[in-house]
Amino acid sequence: MTERPLRADARRNRDKVLAAARAAFAESGFGVPLDDIAARAGVGPGTVYRHFPTKEALFEAVSLVRVQDLTADARARAASDDPGAAFDGFLVRLAGEATAKRDIPDALDGLGAATVAARADMHDALDVLLRRAQEVGAVRPEVRVADLFALMKGLTHAIRGSDDPELADRMLAVVRDGLHRPKVPEDPPFD
Amino acid sequence: MTERPLRADARRNRDKVLAAARAAFAESGFGVPLDDIAARAGVGPGTVYRHFPTKEALFEAVSLVRVQDLTADARARAASDDPGAAFDGFLVRLAGEATAKRDIPDALDGLGAATVAARADMHDALDVLLRRAQEVGAVRPEVRVADLFALMKGLTHAIRGSDDPELADRMLAVVRDGLHRPKVPEDPPFD
DNA sequence: AACGATACGGAACGCTCGCCCCGGTTAGCA
DNA sequence: TGCTAACCGGGGCGAGCGTTCCGTATCGTT
Numbered sequence: 023m024t025e026r027p028l029r030a031d032a033r034r035n036r037d038k039v040l041a042a043a044r045a046a047f048a049e050s051g052f053g054v055p056l057d058d059i060a061a062r063a064g065v066g067p068g069t070v071y072r073h074f075p076t077k078e079a080l081f082e083a084v085s086l087v088r089v090q091d092l093t094a095d096a097r098a099r100a101a102s103d104d105p106g107a108a109f110d111g112f113l114v115r116l117a118g119e120a121t122a123k124r125d126i127p128d129a130l131d132g133l134g135a136a137t138v139a140a141r142a143d144m145h146d147a148l149d150v151l152l153r154r155a156q157e158v159g160a161v162r163p164e165v166r167v168a169d170l171f172a173l174m175k176g177l178t179h180a181i182r183g184s185d186d187p188e189l190a191d192r193m194l195a196v197v198r199d200g201l202h203r204p205k206v207p208e209d210p211p212f213d
Numbered sequence: 214m215t216e217r218p219l220r221a222d223a224r225r226n227r228d229k230v231l232a233a234a235r236a237a238f239a240e241s242g243f244g245v246p247l248d249d250i251a252a253r254a255g256v257g258p259g260t261v262y263r264h265f266p267t268k269e270a271l272f273e274a275v276s277l278v279r280v281q282d283l284t285a286d287a288r289a290r291a292a293s294d295d296p297g298a299a300f301d302g303f304l305v306r307l308a309g310e311a312t313a314k315r316d317i318p319d320a321l322d323g324l325g326a327a328t329v330a331a332r333a334d335m336h337d338a339l340d341v342l343l344r345r346a347q348e349v350g351a352v353r354p355e356v357r358v359a360d361l362f363a364l365m366k367g368l369t370h371a372i373r374g375s376d377d378p379e380l381a382d383r384m385l386a387v388v389r390d391g392l393h394r395p396k397v398p399e400d401p402p403f404d
Numbered sequence: 405a406a407c408g409a410t411a412c413g414g415a416a417c418g419c420t421c422g423c424c425c426c427g428g429t430t431a432g433c434a
Numbered sequence: 435t436g437c438t439a440a441c442c443g444g445g446g447c448g449a450g451c452g453t454t455c456c457g458t459a460t461c462g463t464t
Binding site for chain 1: 359
């Protein structure tokens with residue numbers, strides 16, 4: 023099962039389709055009609071199906087890269103000597119990504135089976151990032167990686183398609199501080 | 214334009230449709246086929262359309278009640294003499310609602326025009342609830358009502374369809390504490 | 405240059421789902 | 435009880451969209 027190299031035009035079209043899909047999914051999420059993607063790539067729908075067996079497979083190919091980028095970023099930051107700042111930085115990055123790309127929430131939900139490996143890998147990377155931050159006391163200890171995933175999902179949904187560019191910052195502040203505070207034993211007096 | 218009273222069977226069917234729609238939307242969100250709702254109500258699709266001009270109108274009729282309930286709850290809690298606890302209680306209520314009903318996020322997004330009044334009303338109620346909590350120092354001052362909406366949206370999405378019942382609690386803790394902490398001037402030492 | 409393999413385009417298919425229509429039924433009233 | 439207006443059921447239409455098929459064009463090799 024050695025992969026024969028693609029013909030020149032085939033490779034070119036495949037790349038055009040992927041680029042178009044990236045842009046289209048980023049603009050409108052998973053919902054964009056496949057014909058739109060094909061048109062955007064200057065290609066017929068049949069050509070798309072020559073390279074990707076299904077629309078979902080195409081989406082996976084796109085979101086796989088997104089998830090892998092995020093994972094690489096998490097790993098790079100985890101190597102930092104300031105785990106707290108590393109953790110925060112990752113959240114900032116995620117928020118930035120989500121404001122620019124509408125398909126991030128869908129990618130995080132992970133529709134397909136091919137992405138499960140990528141999600142497992144991301145799980146590992148986040149585990150390190152999170153644990154380090156917790157060891158330094160930058161993140162409350164009872165938080166699990168699964169919680170972080172859910173939080174990422176919620177965060178990306180919260181800022182999805184908002185015209186206010188500072189909303190993401192304020193959401194981020196809430197999530198960051200909420201992750202930080204270890205516990206609230208008693209409401210401190212206000213005066 | 215006086216509303217003639219419905220015939221007995223008409224009123225009965227209307228109620229059955231509404232009940233079925235409530236249950237179906239709660240289970241599967243806005244995506245459920247209308248025929249499923251009709252079947253669930255023991256009724257033909259035509260009957261549904263006799264009472265609601267469009268599927269979206271039916272969804273609005275259901276989500277309107279949900280939003281109004283939430284609004285009433287917010288208003289009732291706002292009258293409490295402990296604004297901080299009132300605010301927290303509302304969030305808990307929302308989270309509980311979201312775990313039980315999958316359509317809450319959709320309802321919050323508010324697809325239709327009939328719900329804008331309800332959302333405006335909710336806006337007012339939340340404004341009071343939020344401001345009171347801020348005056349007592351229970352919620353950081355820079356948070357706006359729009360932020361609270363976004364946060365509610367994110368929170369409901371984060372806990373949507375999770376098998377872990379305690380996830381909602383932990384998400385809630387993060388959001389609550391994040392809303393509380395006024396600012397993080399410096400990372401306190403950990404020891 | 406010519407030929408076989410490969411890839412392309414887009415018309416067409418089938419399925420889903422919102423929505424409408426009409427022949428039959430039922431409720432309410434005299 | 436009989437009559438009329440209101441209402442019901444469900445078959446069916448049409449649009450949107452994922453997917454396939456096949457005649458044609460293009461590539462790469464001899």
